[in-house]
Amino acid sequence: MLLRSLQILFLLLGIHPSLAQELTLANINSAGYERWDRGSTNEKPQPFLLRLQILLDRTGISPGAIDGRMSESLVEAVRAYEEREGYQADGKIDEHVWASLMQKDNQDVMQTYSISKEDLAQNYVKDVPEDYSKLAEMKWIGYRSAKEMLAERFHMDEALLQAINPEAKFSSAGEKIVVAVPRAKARGRVSRIIVDRERGQLYGYGPDNKIVVVYAASVGSKSSPSPSGVHIIKSAALNPIYSYRPDVNFQQGNNEKPLQIPPGPNGPVGLVWIDLSEPTYGIHGTAEPDLINKEPSHGCVRLTNWDALELAKLVKPGVRVEFKD
Numbered sequence: 214m215l216l217r218s219l220q221i222l223f224l225l226l227g228i229h230p231s232l233a234q235e236l237t238l239a240n241i242n243s244a245g246y247e248r249w250d251r252g253s254t255n256e257k258p259q260p261f262l263l264r265l266q267i268l269l270d271r272t273g274i275s276p277g278a279i280d281g282r283m284s285e286s287l288v289e290a291v292r293a294y295e296e297r298e299g300y301q302a303d304g305k306i307d308e309h310v311w312a313s314l315m316q317k318d319n320q321d322v323m324q325t326y327s328i329s330k331e332d333l334a335q336n337y338v339k340d341v342p343e344d345y346s347k348l349a350e351m352k353w354i355g356y357r358s359a360k361e362m363l364a365e366r367f368h369m370d371e372a373l374l375q376a377i378n379p380e381a382k383f384s385s386a387g388e389k390i391v392v393a394v395p396r397a398k399a400r401g402r403v404s405r406i407i408v409d410r411e412r413g414q415l416y417g418y419g420p421d422n423k424i425v426v427v428y429a430a431s432v433g434s435k436s437s438p439s440p441s442g443v444h445i446i447k448s449a450a451l452n453p454i455y456s457y458r459p460d461v462n463f464q465q466g467n468n469e470k471p472l473q474i475p476p477g478p479n480g481p482v483g484l485v486w487i488d489l490s491e492p493t494y495g496i497h498g499t500a501e502p503d504l505i506n507k508e509p510s511h512g513c514v515r516l517t518n519w520d521a522l523e524l525a526k527l528v529k530p531g532v533r534v535e536f537k538d
Contacts, residue, residue, distance in 0.1 A: 234259060236281070236377045238391045242321045246311040255282050258373055262287070265306065267322040268314045269294055270368055271396040275520050277429035278502040279393055280370035286429045286506045289412045293427040323377075324394050326367075330386045332359050341479045341500065345457050345465045345472050354477030354500075359383045365478065368395040368519055370503050395519075401425050403527040406446075406534040408432055408514050410439065413506035415496070415514060417527060425527065428520040431499075432536075434509030437463055439536055445490040446532040449525040452476035453486035453497075461493050463511045478518055485521035489534060496534070497521060 234240070234250065236258060244260035253259060258281025266279045269290045274297070276290040292304035298313060338355045342348055356362040360383040364371040369392065375381070378390045403417035403425050410432045417426040433439030455474040457465065478484050483498020498518035499505065505517055516524065 236260065236263070238323045238325065241323045241377075246308055249306070253283075258282055258376065263373075264322050265311070265314070266290075267368075267393050267395065268318055271318055271322075271394075272314070273396060273399050273425065274427045275368075275429055275517070277505040277517060278364075278370040279368050279395075280373050280503065284507075286413065289414055289506075290427070290429065292412070293414060293416070293424070297424040297427075320394075322394055323391055325389050326363075326392045328359065328363070328383065328386060328388045328390065332363065333384070333386060335359070335362060337362075338477075338479070343466070345468045345474060345481070348474045348480070349457075349472040351475055351477075353475055354480040356478055362478075363390070363392065365502065365518055367392040368517070369393050372503075399426050399523055399527060401527070402529075403524065404532060406528070406532060407537050408439070408534060409537045411538070415516065415524075417524065426520075426523065428516050428524065429506040431505050431508060431510040431515040433512050437510070437512040439510070439512050439514065440489075440491045440494055441536050441538070443533055443535045444494070446528055446530055446534060447488040447490055448530055449485065449487045449528065451485055451522070451525065453480075453482055455481045455486075457481070458493075482513075483518045483521060485518070485525050487521070487525055487528065496524065 241260045241263050244264045249261040250259060262283060263281035266276045266287060269276055270279065272294060274290050274293050277286045288304040291306055291310060292302050295310065296302040336353055336355045337358060341354060341357060348354060360374060361371055364374045381388065381390050401419050404420045405418040407416040413430055413432060415428045415430045416424060419425045454476055457472040457474055459469055474480055479500040483500060485498045487496040489495050494513055496514040496516065498521040499515050502517040505515060
């Protein structure tokens with residue numbers, strides 16, 4: 214009945230129902246629970262799911278790279294939100310969860326942004342080789358383009374950024390594009406961390422034992438498992454140099470000798486390295502935010518660069534990190 218009513222409403226307004234799923238600024242900002250197409254093949258992002266992801270991100274619960282698609286990361290983000298708010302934590306996207314989010318934040322989730330000269334003047338690189346020996350020859354492993362950089366700045370999947378701006382070239386100062394309005398900087402302090410392998414999430418708790426932040430995470434693999442038990446944060450470094458040691462880490466390609474790999478957002482550990490008391494293990498960023506909680510890590514806890522940067526500012530040496538099976 215509701216779907217039929219919406220179809221009639223669209224016709225009265227002169228809007229074809231399919232147009233309601235187009236990725237326009239207006240469609241995304243106005244998307245509601247009734248616009249969720251549960252029968253979608255997930256091949257294309259949906260305005261409702263996109264708005265839902267951004268609203269969750271703005272509560273401090275990161276679903277990873279915002280892409281407007283249904284995923285396990287989104288389900289787990291909803292579960293974490295329910296847990297924090299005291300609801301039944303089942304991960305179901307229902308009207309109750311949506312109403313709660315709307316009550317907290319019904320502001321626009323998309324905005325128009327004008328590309329600046331500074332955006333275009335960054336130290337971009339033409340290529341990022343997969344081979345670590347080639348990476349070691351570089352001085353800086355930067356973004357490949359302004360589009361990639363802007364996608365990270367606004368917590369978006371790069372393909373989604375292009376889909377919302379199909380005509381954009383991302384190459385001229387003053388060019389206007391549509392981007393997400395992500396969360397502001399998290400406030401408070403994280404005094405305890407739980408890394409949940411099964412859910413693929415990192416929970417940060419404050420001194421009052423309440424959830425401060427939750428991030429989608431890639432946590433080890435069968436061949437390179439993450440550590441067990443409780444460990445301590447030793448330090449946090451921005452723009453870290455990555456020391457590749459195949460004898461104690463893992464072997465990448467045919468590289469059998471230690472290598473010093475320069476810093477940069479597209480380096481093996483991204484923009485942040487949070488060192489743990491367990492030797493060779495840490496919490497760090499990534500060059501591929503779209504793969505967080507979709508592909509395993511080499512044993513460390515891998516976050517998006519923006520989540521890792523935020524966490525580094527919320528923790529201090531001595532914070533306990535518990536790995537939960």
